[in-house]
Amino acid sequence: MPLRTERVRPLAALLPIIAVSLLAACSGDYPQTTFRPVTEFGAVINDLFAGVFWWTMLVLAVVWTVLLYVVMRYRRRPGQTPPRQTHGNAVAEILWTLGPALIVAFIAVPTIRTVFYTYREPSPDALVVDAIGHQWWWEFRYPELGVVTANQFVLPVGREVHIRLSSADVLHNFWIPRIGGKRYNYPVPVQSNVPPTKVNALTFTINEPGEYSGQCAEFCGTSHAIMRKRLLAVSPAEFDAWVERMREPAQQAAAPPAAEQTAQAGEGEAAASAQPAAAPAMASAATPAPGSLEAQGRDIFLRSTCVACHSIAGTPARGTLGPNLTGFGSRWAVGAGARPNTLENVIAWITNPQDLKPGALMPGTRTPAPNGFPATGLSDEEVRAVAAYLLSLK
Ligand code: CUA
Secondary structure, eight states: HHHHHHHHHHHHHHHHHHHHHHHHTTTOOOOTSSSSOOBBBHHHHHHHHHHHHHHHHHHHHHHHHHHHHHHHTTTOOOOOOOOOOOOOOHHHHHHHHHHHHHHHHHHHHHHHHHHHTTTOOTTOOOOEEEEEEETEEEEEETTTTTTEEESSSEETTEEEEEEEEEESSSEEEOOTTTTTTOEEOSSSOOOOOOOOSSSSSEEEBBBBOOOEEEOOOOOOSSGGGGEEEEEEOOOOOOOOOOHHHSSSSSSHHOOOOTHHHHHTTTHHHHHHTTTSSOOEEEEEEEESOTTTTHHHHHHHHSSGGGGGGGGGGSSSOOOOOOSSOGGGGGSSTTTTTTESSHHHHHHHHHHOOHHHHHSSSSOSHHHHHHTTTOOOOEEEEHHHHHHHHHOOOO
């Protein structure tokens, strides 16, 4: 009996390890996996990884098989004399030099091919987006479309995208794992006249609609861990509709509040111009219904120091130091991923951003920003109205 227990014990010790390995496969959703790429860019990198992985598994199998054979075949036996000793073998030495050289070549050729592929020139009709890192949030500019947004951005599937990476302050790193790639945002100004070779960039085509999350991948200060971003990949038609909503809506600011909804329901300008009598049930992007909490919030926002740093398309707010708030209500989070985008959290954010995100360069209602920008002085009622207004911006 004791002998048997001794034999079973090591196996029993292995059980938890095996169980953990198996349970690890009972995955939930891994939104930031690199193993399910949704671009050809991510696919070539994943294929390279898988290829190298299986080559190394083959090498491992060969080495372990030979090792086990040698260990068993030539193990020490009772009464055995020492075997014949060999010193120097030209054939063996050539083989164990050639073998690794071939393995390195097998890995190097596809690797270099992939490196060049991921740095290829974008096609002339690629959609250009500037992704600019800030402490601690992301700015996205679409220079050809006149759209600026922050932390959450939208791209069409099936069209090549060229993302130019830069930073407004320190080194950041752009990473959306399911897109593939992970590249530095260097503190260089991104302008259309900068040669493409001088700017870090990612060129890819998304082949699957969905929401893809990512985050800054280079330590960049206090709230580096709260520098998240989200990409919505949508059909080209949905992308065009989003651009229309986000674009400087000059006509919208002049039009009655419900112009946007009616224009979408009807067919374009004829419907929009025919609807002034329609009662605005919902607030449009830039102009909420008169008398509503959102309208109060809009007035408070526009007359407070908010406009020193923030922009909202269709309003006089033109600040560029902080995130552009156009379409804020559609974002998944407040504070670049600090909290889900709910009324309570937006109120908490405006009241004291430091509670949600240490070091955030935004003042609270009673506390100045870390860089000395004075407190906004808004009352609790004013904060609630501003939060309601911001969340109405879809
Ligand atoms: Cu930006 Cu880390």
